[in-house]
Amino acid sequence: MELIAARDDRCTMCCACIDACPVGAVNAEDGAIRVRSDVCIGCGSCVRECVHGAAAFSDGVRAVLDLLAQGDTTVIVAPGFAGAFPNTDPLRLIGALRGLGFASVWEAAAGGEMLFAHYRAELAGRAGRIGAAISSACPAVVRLIEVHRPDLVPNLVPVVSPIVATSRAARVCGQRQVVCIASCAALRMECCPGDHVQAGDCVRGVEGGP
Missing domain, CATH: 3.30.70.20 (Alpha-Beta Plaits)
Structure with missing residues (x-):
């Protein structure tokens, strides 16, 4: 899609x-x-x-509903999801997702914690090297460099984004189907099937977000 x-x-x-x-x-x-x-x-x-x-x-609602109908579907929400609903308690939003039929709700920030050691090791290994290290957390930045500035690819920290790391962790824990709710456009593109092995089966944007 x-x-x-x-x-x-x-x-x-x-x-x-x-x-x-x-x-x-x-x-x-x-x-x-x-x-x-x-x-x-x-x-x-x-x-x-x-x-x-x-x-x-593009609207991914139909694909999400199809996955929910199959049961045992996990949803991963990007850290900024609460910002799209400033007057609503985040816990109520999580409860609403469970009410829709998601078996479990994961927060993508957990992936950031998983990647901390990798970032620390990578930065330590770059000590004394010329050129800044560029975080790979933002899919738009990664895509910009890979497609339009390939000369900067060596500067990218070679780890996946937090939402992809969380998705992979969910699968390792036995979650069969994973839906990613992204708070920005680039995250939606990153989570589309085929872009990353063991990323989300489907991606849906937060209503009101970019």
Whole structure:
């Protein structure tokens, strides 16, 4: 499933999305916009700038419901999920997810704790080397470097992101199906099946988030 869905019937060819894209991934073709997935870094700028809804995030609700119907589905929520609902107790949100049928709810910040030792070892090993170490926690940054600045790939810390680490841990603990609820566009792209071995089976964005 593509990250960005183009809704041709809503496009007025104002080109706001094209101007907003920092990497030139959005183009105009035959009176509509097209997003090149091989170039896109998942920053979501095109969606934020499109006031007509012609550039929108693909909807993964159907896939999530299908997984829930099969039972034994775990959900992993990104650390910023509570920020999308500032007037709601985070514990109530977790309870609501359980009420929807998720067998367990994991917080992606746990993955960050799992990766701490790897980061510490990597930074210690870089002592005295020229060039800054770049965290691989942000999928948009990683994608930007891999696709558009490959010369900086050696600077990336070679570990997965916290949400991918948490997903893998959930599978090791016997969770058969994993859904990731991401608070940003790039995390949605990272969790799509096929991008990472043992990442999420499906990804859903937090309503109201980028």
